[in-house]
Amino acid sequence: MTPLVEMKNVSIAFGGVQAVDNVSIDLYPGEVVGLLGHNGAGKSTLIKMLSGAYKMDSGEIWINGHKAQIHSPRDARHYNIETIYQTLALADNLDAASNLFLGRELTTGLGFVDDDRMEAETRKIMARLNPNFKKLKEPVSALSGGQRQSVAIARAVYFNAKILIMDEPTAALGVHETAMVAELIQELKKQGLGIFLISHDTREMMELCDRVAVMKNGQMVGTERVEDVTEDDILSMIILGKNPKAAA
């Protein structure tokens, strides 16, 4: 089976700091791979090279067995890679529909943006993802953290993402909303999406992920199947930067 994504020997430096150092990682369809590590371990940086926000210094990205050229977020979208950022990346002054379709607006025959059709589509997908979502006319700055998150997720789902990157998707959410996101991840998995998940919460990661990859100081400590490791093993990988099994 060909991996959906293969990042091979990827490196990037910012002004002398080696943020990601010769890291390789892969992702298969219908799989959730968690990225763990301290702040500054390089998780977000690694994933931003896949989503086109950063350009890697060296290394290769392969999508579906083909070498991919990703130089901008637009390129990443071309490969059906969608990202849900930690900061949510919504334009606060626009409404949900405008945000959902930002950069890919539906247009009328004359080339004008078709707000009514976008609003109707937004109503449809929101009814599926978050039936409580009612504030379609208001700017998203008026929404709660969970509602904003569902706009960001709806964006990924609507455009048929094949590869989904979620950077701390539950960081700003309450208990109920976190459960909702977990449910959604399971559903997307069933549909055959590959998901990269970044989080600090080791327990949550053990529940949601098939494999976890641990990073420290820009380097890959190791990738493990969750059933093969305990939470303590993962913690020692995060803190000590080495795999207890390999050491044993």
Add this chain to the structure above:
Amino acid sequence: MSVESANTPTPRRKRSLFEELELDTRLLGMIGAFILVALVFNVLTDGRFLTPRNIFNLTIQTVSVAIMATGMVFVIVTRHIDLSVGAVLAACSALMAMTQVRILPGMGFEIGHWAIPWVAIAAGILLGALIGAFNGWLIGYQGIPAFIVTLGGFLIWRNVGWYQTNGQTIGPLDQTFMMFGGINGTLGGTVSWIIGVIAIVLAIFGIFNARRVKLAHNFPVKPMWAEVSLAVIATAAIAGFIGILTSYEVPARVVARDPAKYGCEVAEGCAAVYGLPISVLLLIAIAAIMTVVARKTRFGRYIFATGGNPDAAELSGINTRMLTVKIFMLMGVLCALAAVVASSRLANHSNDLGTLDELRVIAAAVIGGTALSGGIGTIYGAILGALIMQSLQSGMAMVGVDAPLQNIVVGAVLVVAVFIDIQYRKRMGAK
């Protein structure tokens, strides 16, 4: 069972009149402020402020600044500023004046040749677009702050115009060109009313077409009486405006100079009215186009998205650098159009044309509700802002307020307007 309750099954709480009409409360506030200013000056000037003649003058004096203010909205919405608009206006005006008075006649076109004004206008628009695009490139691609780029432009472009003209006043301008100036180019009674009727039909069609589209998507709509009231208000406003402009009569001595121009054989008994000035029609057309651009095009959507969250816009695949170039290019083109109106109103180009316009334009946009923090602003607001500023200035001049006091009042109004706007936004819970 009324129409609207069939489409909104959920029980509705009782709503106020304004909520039912779904009117923009900020717009209402500005219109209220404008009406208040007009009424106060009308009392202070013993009724001279609200005469057709003064309203006519007020509109044609506002056009140049208002045209540029529509572009400034886009600039400020994307968190930039343009301090060079007055200087760019002067440079474009200088080129257009030189083209029609010196260059084209020098190439053998006789004075009054039909092509002269149009070549001149095209040259001015091209220059404005080039200057704007260059500014946008420096800001977007080279990362120089807009404040610095346009502060430099503020010093550069007026003096480029000075070099072109050797500092001389260039005139008289072409007769056709001067039609864009205001009093020299009006449409008369009949044509003004035809345009007014077309505008009314378009407004009513717009209101009910929007309703039809909403119903087709099963969206909630306003009650029918609210739509009808809006249509009536729009009709009254348009008809009132045209009515005032067409009741400004051409003085008999002006008619006597050229009766044929006003459709009479002889001057005796020939009554004519000015009607809608071409410059005002130009402003209305620009306002309509800019509003459509802001609301209904991807370009406009990206402008507001970038203003609201530049990072989000970038991550959504929007080329924000190219967007900056396009915005400043549009600003340059609007400066050129404003230059046509400003120079033709004065019948010649002088080097101080448009001095301090950058501040008037920014003030108009800001009074009109454009937030310097980005992401928020409307075209109609900026035009209303320009109109309020112009009303204050000419009103105070009519009353005979001392010159220093005039500027003090305008400055205070600017700050107070923004203060009220910020309080309003806080109360509405938006940023």
